[in-house]
């Protein structure tokens with residue numbers, strides 16, 4: 001099994017955990033790796049956190065828009081019912 005290098009600093013990544021997941025008939029092994037440089041990993045985690053925050057914000061905005069869209073459709077329906 002080959003280990004990859006850190007995309008940030010190029011140092012080899014170390015496997016900190018592995019777990020198996022059964023998907024239908026086959027078992028897939030997942031490996032969780034971390035940079036061998038703890039300082040670099042800290043930065044990676046920070047970036048991941050920032051991305052997660054950004055993702056959550058975008059998702060919330062999308063949900064809001066979707067809610068407004070649904071509301072608009074409902075309003076249209078209601079108006080149509082009144083007209084008929």
Ligand SMILES: [Zn+2]
Pocket residue numbers: 006007008009010011035036037040041
């Ligand atoms: Zn690194």
